[in-house]
Every structure is written in structure tokens, then in C-alpha cells.
Amino acid sequence: MDVRPITEAELADWNRALNTGFLREPTPTQTVLDARRSQFVPGRLLGAFDNGLPHSRLRSSGGTPIVATYRSFAQELTAVGGKPVPADAVSNVTVTSTHRRRGLLTRMIAHDLAAAKDRGDVVATLIAAEYPIYGRYGFGPATWVAEWAIDVPRTGLDPRSSGPEDGGRIDLVDGEDVRKLGPDLHERLRRAQPGAVSRDELWWKADTGVVSLLGSPWTEPFYAVYRSASGEVEGMVSYTVDDRWGDAKQPLNTASVKWLMAVTPAAERALWRHLCSIDWVVTVKSGPRAPDDLLPFFLPDPRAARITSQADWLWVRILDVVRAMEARTYGGQGSLVLEVADRDGLTGGRYRLTASAEGASCAATTESADLTLDVGELATLWLGDESAVRLAALGRVREERAGAAREADALLRTSRRPWCPDMF
Template sequence: MTRRADIDVRPVTEAELPEWNRALNTGFLREPTSTEGQLELRRAQFVPGRLLGAFDGDRCVATFRSFAQELTAVGGAFVPADAVSNVTVSPTHRRRGLLTRMMAHDLAAARERGDVVATLIAAEYPIYGRYGFGPATTMAEWTVDVPRAGLDPRWAGPEDGGRIDLVDGEDVRKLGPELHERLRRARPGTVSRGELWWQLATGVVRPDSPWTEPFHAVYRSAGGEVEGMVAYVADHRWGAGKQPLNTATVKWLIGVTPAAERALWHYLCSIDWVVRVKSGWRAPDDLLPLFLPDPRAAGITTQADWLWVRVLDVVRALEARSYEGSGSLVLEVADPWGFPGSGEAGSRGGTGGGGGPAGGRWLLEASPQGASCTATTRSADLVLGVGELAALWLGDESVVRLAALGRVREERAGAVRKADALLRTSGRPWCPDLF
């Protein structure tokens, strides 16, 4: 077996993309041979220094990619994020610390760039907590039993004076980015989408073959403004007696007003031959079920953690978000993972808390008018880990619940409920994207 020290972890060159992609396919249990479409995508994604590989001789045995992203904080501010993706380790090289070495390299570089947080979508739950990530948003997927939903079968369009039009991919690339900008300004947890995202969504770039062209529909308000858009596909199933049993599956749906969401869901449930609608990845408090006369017709088929966050800069993270109430808290954050072997200097400003950048004791003073966060030597109100801080930062998790689990420790009586009132939000965060 090759010694750990003999495996080279380093940035990948553009010439090494075919070998890197072969390792990526292997780790994700896909056919190892790279397609030209996959290599076209890798070349489009390539940024020097942001694709890492572990090499045993000339063979790539682990992969890691990060890219620049903006994440919407509570209140609508965009914070710079280090988005982590394409993480694999080949089955022949497990348990040799390769992921730890790649993660340390990447997070140290993210800190140096000034990223406030790192983000990822975890394929497996147990992996990323050891690096300071915590689950910050949840997603749910519903399947609507259309005949049970109780919708008017004579529905022919929105009752509010708006309209729904079918459009093609070119229209989506023109109208979609501005619509998504409106969404991410309003929804904590949403992430930025670059031009490549829209090219992938509409088949301009096709990493996988064959490509299935989705249907695209746009909702326009009575004033003609684009307020919603959906991409969906449909299967072709028929039962006994020539009864249609087709399912429409939503690939993505954006609605910046409740009227737009209502109209698009009603449209999907009104398509001839469609008896089931699968919602795709939605927020856990999505309005979809309550748009239906019988909400029980929408059953949850998937509910799980989704976006994971790693806080890199406590001060900027806590000051970037908004707060519905007023109060002050002293948070003692434990961040024991200090990017070993990366040259990261450790905590920058906090008092204690281990070698990681979020570790220390921090005074948060917040109100609806704004917030300040500073390092402090005051006695702590709460003690928690950096992963717990990430879970609370977007307002989805409950301090009370984490305290009951022993993952937050109350040092001052009443601090748990005080923190819960300060950090929780009236609406839940949502990340619509897989990356």
C-alpha cells in the first residue's frame, strides 16, 4: 500500500482534467470513461487552484472542487462563500486522510480570500461535521395525487388576470437570471447562479447523453411582469382500460410571489394525462400543500438536510444577517479543527475556542437596525460548536432543541430561550440548488 506521504495532494492542471474526471466518475460509481460532454463541463468549470486532486503516481485517486458563490443571509445580504463540490475518494484509497488534506488546503485558501462561509450539499451525513460544517437548511419533496387534490378540472388559467406561457430554452436564459436574482434577494439560504448554471439547465452544455429537453412555462402577472417560471419533464405511462398514469416531475420552480407559485402549481396539476406531480426540491415550509383544496393530496416523499455551512468569519457572518428582535449574547464557540498542515494561523480575534478560525468568545449585540460582533473576555452565555453555530446562523435550527440534545450548553439562566428568540426567523431558509 502506498504510504500517505507518497500521495501528492495538489491543484490539478487543465491537461489533467480527463484523469481527474475519471477519478470523479469512479468515486460516484459512474462509468469511469469520460464523455466529451463531461470534459466540456470540466473545462468550463476550471479555475486554476480550485480543482484539487490526490495523485498516487500518475493516477488520480481523490477529487475536490470549489468555486466562488454568494449565499443569501437572513435579511437579504449576500455573503461570499466557498462552495465545495465534486468530493470523492477512490475505494482503493479510503481512510488515508486524503479528504482532510484537500479540505484543509481549500478552507485555508477560502479564509485567505476573505470568504465568510463555506457551503456544500452533503451526499452522506456523517462526513462533514468533523470539518466544522453544520446542516443549515432542510429540503422537502412532495408528490401530489392530482385526482385527490380537489382542484377545479375546468381550470383554464390564472384567475388573477395573469397568464402562463410555454417558452423555450433561449427565453429561459433571457428571463431566468433576473427572476432568480429577485428570489435570492428575498430568500435566506439561496445561492447565486452563474451563466453556466442556465446553460446546463437548458442543454447548451450537455455533460450527459442523451439530453431530455424539459418543458418550460412562465407566469406573467396581470401587469405583464415575469414572476414565476418552471421546468418540468413528464413520463408516458398508461394503465388498464387506456387510463393515463403520467407523472410530471419538476426540475426547478421559481416563484417570487404567492400568486405565481399558486398559478404554476395549478397549471402543473391541470395538464391532461398527468395524475401525479413530483415537486422537486422545495423548502420545508413551502406553500404547495396549502394551495390545494385537499392538502393531504400532497404527501412528503423526501425530507432531509440539504445545505451545509461552515463559518469561516464569525464577525462578518453574524453582522451580515438581520434580526427581528433585540438583545445581546456572548457565544463561546469551539472550533477545534484548524486546517492542519495548511499553514492557517488559527483563531483570529476570538478568545480561546481551539485552533479553527471561528473559535473564541464573541459578543453579539443585535437589533432590527443592525448588529455588531466583537471578540470579548466576558463570561459566556452559551457554549456551542462551530457546526451548531452554522446550523443556527440561517435561522432554521432551534437553540432550545440543540440544548435539549446537549449540543448547546447554557451558562447563564435563560440564555437558551433568549438566543432562540434572537436567532430564529419567521420563515425557513431554503436552498433550491444542488451543486
């Protein structure tokens, strides 16, 4: 079997294999193929080709059947402190059920990560469908998400409230408004949110129904914008509402948030309260949020919001230890020698990290190590979410000098948890 970049002429077969791997209707529509062509970058879409298959429904154009898919694209990831670093975003990874356990993913990911390293990407990123897969390739879970369900009648909010109490206002808008206002608002958010990633024009078109990447019917959501008292756009939400009624004509409707972004706590509070004030809505589902989201405490009774899901989200693979460690800021002052193991040989070695509020330097050294860890564990620590002390207790970080893990936490951990608002 060959693993190589596909040509644009092979895109239909590649998309058929992608749909098959994700258990979707195999044959892509022309609309989906048109959208996929806009994502086509030579060398960034990979396929595994089975030359031994005489006939397969995975082949529609007469070429060799594609039995595994992989796509990467250029992305920026916000490090602690707000600096964006170039990232190799990994997506659309599938292996057809008939071709598992043959090393196809290993070959595709090795090809892509080597190319990303050569391009100068600092990290690779992905959202893992299954937990056990990507740790084998040096990725570590770097952000987590939680989802809440709000029991609106229990919130204690005044149902007679007519809008924000801070002088701001909320307006319902349409998709065209979102495409105009959303990108700038998102840029402001991601520059301040460690773990956030960039969005391109196609993201906004897909989210507002202009293009379709999945082929499934698109349901137009509601969009609401929060403007401050000065008229500046500081928040936006996209949500859908179902249509359920109980006995005696009692409304049982649920508002499901697709995404909510805000650059101020006032905007965030106003948008959640708007959702909880919609007539007939008795439940609000938050969608994926940061695990330490302020949402419950915007409500008079925080117990009205219960967590319904909590899981790993963004996984990071460090490709350049020096640039990654120097890109972020640090909460304290100190110095550590890190022994970083990388069995794939893309990065790794022994480094001295010296950090303070003024900046950081990271350089190779021959000094004795303070901490020994795998490159995946370093990724887990890099965005500030995990504790080196916890990882040491789990046997995933080894202290070579007593107290080094606690010192690492003082340097690396952040006051608020990192969060990636996007699925890709």
C-alpha cells in the same frame, strides 16, 4: 501521496477519478471535458496523487494516477435579511474506494478552507451526499428540503379551469427563453430567500441542454412562465412528464418538477395549479422544496399532497464569525456572549453579539459566555432554521446562563424557514 491543485492538462484524469468515485462510466466524453474546462480555475480543483501506483485505469495521460478529487468555486449565499455573503462552494468531492481512510479528504478540505479564509470568504457551503462526513470539518446542516407527491384527482381543483384567476397568464417557453428570463428572476428570488445561492451562466446552459457536465443523455423538459396582469415575469417552472397508461386506456402520467421558482405567492399558486391541470397527469412530484412550502395549502384539499422525502440539504461552515453574524438581520433585540469552538483554528473564540432591528455588532470579548457551541452548531443556527433550545436538549449547545438558549432563539430564528433551491 501528494495533495495539490491540478493543472488543466490533468483535467481528463481528474474527471476520470471523479466519475469513478461517483460510480459513473469512468471515461469522460469530450463534451463533458469541454464543459469542465469552462469550470477550471487555477488552484480550485484539487487532486490526490498516488505516486506508488505502477499502473491504474485512473491514469489515461501517462501521469500519476489521481485517487481523490475536490473542487470549489466562488459563490454568494443569501443571509437572513437578504445580504449576500461571499462563499466557498465545495463540490465534486470523491475518494476512490481503494484509497479510503487515508486522510485524503481531510488534507484536501484543509487546503481549500485555509485558502478560502485567506481570500476573505465568510462561509463555505456544500450539499452533503452522506450525513456523518462534514460535521468533522466544522460544517453544520443549515437548510432542509421536503418533497411532495400530489394526487391530482384528490386536490379538489376544478378540472375545467383555464388558467390563473388573478389576471395573470401562463405561457410555455423554450430553453432560449429560459436563458433570457431565468437569471433575472432567480436574482430576485435569491435576494429575498435566506439560504439561496448564486447561479452562473454555465448553470443555465447546463440546465437547458447547451452543455453537459455529466455525460448522461439530456431530456428536454417543458418550461412554463407565469406573467402577472401587468406582464411582469414572476414565476417559472421546469418539468418532465412520463408516458404511462393503465387498463381501459386510463392515463397514469406523472409530471416531475425539476425546479419551480416564484417571487410572489400568486405566481407560485398559479404554477402549481397549472401542473395539476395538465391533461393525462394524475401525479405531480414537486422536487426539492422548503420544508414549510406553501404548496399543500394552495390546494382545496391539502391532504392530496403527501411528503415523500425530507432531509438535510445545504451545509454551511462559518469561516469568519464576526462578518457572518453582522451580515444577517435579527428578529428581536438583545445581546449574547457566544463561546465558539473550532478545532481547525479557522475561526472561533468568545464573541459578544448585540442585535436589534437597526443592525448588529459582533466583537471578541473576555466576558463570561452565555452559550458554548461548536462552529458547526453556530452554522446550523445562523440561517435561522434550528432552535438553540433544541440543540441544548440534544447536548450540542451548552447553556452557561439559564435562559440563554431561549434568548438566542428569539434573536436568531426566522418566521419562514431558509431554503436552498440548488444542488451543486
